[in-house]
Amino acid sequence: MRNRSLRPGLSQALKKFLDNSFGNDYIPSQKYGGDVMEEFIKVMKAFSDPNRVKLLKLLQKREMCVCEIQAALGIAQPTVSKHLKILEGTGLVVRKKKGLWANYSLSDGSSSPYAASLLGNLRHWLEDDPEIRDLFTRSGSISREELCSIRV
Numbered sequence: 001m002r003n004r005s006l007r008p009g010l011s012q013a014l015k016k017f018l019d020n021s022f023g024n025d026y027i028p029s030q031k032y033g034g035d036v037m038e039e040f041i042k043v044m045k046a047f048s049d050p051n052r053v054k055l056l057k058l059l060q061k062r063e064m065c066v067c068e069i070q071a072a073l074g075i076a077q078p079t080v081s082k083h084l085k086i087l088e089g090t091g092l093v094v095r096k097k098k099g100l101w102a103n104y105s106l107s108d109g110s111s112s113p114y115a116a117s118l119l120g121n122l123r124h125w126l127e128d129d130p131e132i133r134d135l136f137t138r139s140g141s142i143s144r145e146e147l148c149s150i151r152v
Contacts, residue, residue, distance in 0.1 A: 039112060040114050042089070042090050043090045043091070043092070043112060043114040043118060046087055046089075047118060049083065051073055051075060051079070052083050052087060053122075053126070054073060054131075055069060055073065055083055055084070055087065056087070056093070056106065057122070058073075058135060058136075059093065059106045060106060060123060061136060061139065062105075062139075063096075063105040064105075064139075065101045065104070065144050066081060066102065066104075067147045067148055068142050068144050068147065069084075069104070071142050071147055072138055072139040072142055090115055091107050091109070091112035092106070092112075092115045092118075093105070093106060094106075094107045101144070107119065
């Protein structure tokens with residue numbers, strides 16, 4: 001059994017965050033199941049990697065497949081898949097199978113209140129960042145048909 005008193009101030013901060021974000025009657029463990037702290041930390045860790053943040057920003061603009069994300073970010077396919085698996089596991093991203101393609105898009109946040117809150121805020125964050133603007137510009141010219149040389 002874990003000792004939850006290692007960070008006594010954190011539970012107060014978490015309670016304040018929940019109250020401000022979801023109201024005083026919010027009880028995450030009853031609504032979503034699982035350990036509240038673990039769920040919170042899992043979502044926060046997903047946001048700790050710059051490539052995952054960039055990936056989330058890309059998915060704000062449109063649904064994308066792995067090869068499109070790979071081309072936009074300039075990272076290897078296994079790395080993209082690893083990041084997507086982490087983001088799916090936290091409720092930040094959803095995958096929809098459509099024919100040959102697995103398309104990824106942002107979640108509606110219904111599986112995690114933390115994911116919902118951070119995704120809502122992310123829409124307003126980093127819009128003026130030069131790297132994010134370049135990423136948006138690059139992603140606009142990416143086409144899965146050209147990347148994969150397959151007709152969809």
